[in-house]
Amino acid sequence: MGSESMVRVKIPATTANFGPGFDCLGASLGLYNYIDMEFSDAPKVYVKGEGVEEIPLDKTNLVYQAAAKVLKRANVNKDLKIVLENHIPLARGLGSSAACIVGGLMAANHLIGDIFENSELLKIATEMEGHPDNVVPAAFGGFCLSMIYENKIIYKTFPMPFWLKFVVCIPDFELKTEDARKILPEEINFKDAVFNISRTAMLVAAMAQGDLSNMDIFCQDRLHQPFRSQLIPGMEKILATVREKGAFAGFLSGSGPTVVCLTLRERADALGEHMVDIFSRAGIKSCYKVLSSDSEGVKFL
Ligand SMILES: Nc1ncnc2c1ncn2[C@@H]1O[C@H](COP(=O)(O)OP(=O)(O)O)[C@@H](O)[C@H]1O
Numbered sequence: 227m228g229s230e231s232m233v234r235v236k237i238p239a240t241t242a243n244f245g246p247g248f249d250c251l252g253a254s255l256g257l258y259n260y261i262d263m264e265f266s267d268a269p270k271v272y273v274k275g276e277g278v279e280e281i282p283l284d285k286t287n288l289v290y291q292a293a294a295k296v297l298k299r300a301n302v303n304k305d306l307k308i309v310l311e312n313h314i315p316l317a318r319g320l321g322s323s324a325a326c327i328v329g330g331l332m333a334a335n336h337l338i339g340d341i342f343e344n345s346e347l348l349k350i351a352t353e354m355e356g357h358p359d360n361v362v363p364a365a366f367g368g369f370c371l372s373m374i375y376e377n378k379i380i381y382k383t384f385p386m387p388f389w390l391k392f393v394v395c396i397p398d399f400e401l402k403t404e405d406a407r408k409i410l411p412e413e414i415n416f417k418d419a420v421f422n423i424s425r426t427a428m429l430v431a432a433m434a435q436g437d438l439s440n441m442d443i444f445c446q447d448r449l450h451q452p453f454r455s456q457l458i459p460g461m462e463k464i465l466a467t468v469r470e471k472g473a474f475a476g477f478l479s480g481s482g483p484t485v486v487c488l489t490l491r492e493r494a495d496a497l498g499e500h501m502v503d504i505f506s507r508a509g510i511k512s513c514y515k516v517l518s519s520d521s522e523g524v525k526f527l
């Protein structure tokens with residue numbers, strides 16, 4: 227394929243971990259960032275939407291950094307003009323950094339004629355992000371299983387039930403993944419490992435079959451949520467009550483602070499209002515969005 231003079235890509239938000247699948251499960255959501263990229267006589271970054279006041283407009287910008295890695299590897303010594311239209315809120319557990327990294331890598335690769343394979347880009351993306359569970363669904367869409375093996379990323383992806391809705395309740399404070407990882411223990415006990423692997427196995431089979439019965443049990447976790455709850459007032463109460471309010475299950479989205487629950491369209495708004503109310507009683511302002519799953523991942527427009 228020849229190179230393009232200008233590239234526009236759409237990249238989805240993601241919800242990583244999906245309950246018990248710490249660093250290995252994730253799903254792609256119908257909320258998108260857009261990146262326009264072209265070669266330029268000087269580095270330029272323009273931002274609209276989420277993060278407009280905090281995102282750097284120079285080469286330190288995360289999208290620019292990802293794109294520059296591809297250009298460097300291809301020995302292309304040129305600057306870029308990048309325009310970002312952001313709808314994924316920053317540092318809320320909805321994969322904003324993975325969207326930047328995957329979008330930046332894939333857009334730059336397209337600009338130079340798609341010379342690198344996706345497997346190569348995925349490896350770079352995972353190195354930059356630190357774990358594969360957001361970057362895989364951001365790139366390919368759907369419900370994703372991923373792992374790092376001998377410096378390669380191995381993954382599986384399949385579509386989620388079309389009728390499934392994700393109600394994401396987004397607190398108005400940022401929690402950087404880097405900080406939310408510092409709070410995790412170095413070791414866990416054997417019983418907790420069995421608790422999580424049994425639920426992860428059941429969860430994957432249930433999603434593959436589109437059978438959401440017992441999903442509240444399969445989404446339980448002992449590897450990260452119990453430790454991160456101290457950073458997110460109201461989270462535990464939300465997770466303890468969404469089932470009785472009509473959700474199949476609830477869990478922390480990525481490293482938080484967003485809490486997500488799985489439900490049907492007709493129950494979604496009541497659940498969203500319930501989550502906002504509990505956060506508010508815990509002194510946290512929040513808003514909710516009702517999202518569909520995404521099945522495409524990165525799309526060139
Ligand atoms: N559109 C963007 N442009 C540049 N940097 C971004 C953008 N979105 C996110 N980032 C960077 O990623 C960081 C958030 O990443 P992270 O802590 O992993 O949270 P999450 O990926 O869950 O949103 C932000 O603080 C910012 O540095």
Ligand SMILES: N[C@@H](CCOP(=O)(O)O)C(=O)O
Binds near residue numbers: 240318407479
């Ligand atoms: N497995 C990671 C996922 C982080 O997701 P993010 O959307 O918060 O960046 C973790 O739990 O640390």
